[in-house]
Amino acid sequence: MNAESTLARLIYPTLGRGNPAEDSDDETWRWSALCAQSDPDEFFPDKQGRGGSVQAKRVCARCPVATECLDFALENHEEYGIWGGKTRRERRALRSTRAVAAAS
Template identity: 50%
Template sequence: MWNLLDDHDDEAFSSDARTAPPVPAPSNVLALFPTATGEDEGPMGWQERALCAQTDPEAFFPEKGGSTREAKKVCVSCEVRSECLDYALANDERFGIWGGLSERERRKLKRRVV
């Protein structure tokens, strides 16, 4: 078993360390994954970063009269909340919680803007 915390100068360990490829700096790693920073993700790429995509979708489409509390709690900390709301408003989404707002709240918002 390897003990990586020891400072022994074990020859097998030393030779592996010398032949191992260098670990890239964090800034170089991000360059390898452009979608991690939002670049080159396309117009709908925000959906992949949405927290709702990682949770139960039923919470975002409650039965009539059902609670929207759980879905809205997820939306509060979502980094793409504004993109989600913009999408719902632009596409006249009539069902579900989008950008932290219910359909009724989105209708009120649209009336105030127009």
């Protein structure tokens, strides 16, 4: 599966199948995601660079649903891509921090 189809599937799981208001999984935030209007490759940078995550993070910084996106990625243990302005490594650190805080 390529990055574009992955992003489309994750951001718009019901695309072409109806109205966003009919989403039953309380993830209607996806319809406001700015990444859906951007090049999907920006959100799945390769390890060699090609600008890395800089452009994706710029989009996320302006996105009205970045918090919801990040929460989704953390809850679902998303391994790839930029979600809510955070890389895989940054999300892993956040999960660890939250786990420590929850244990206290």
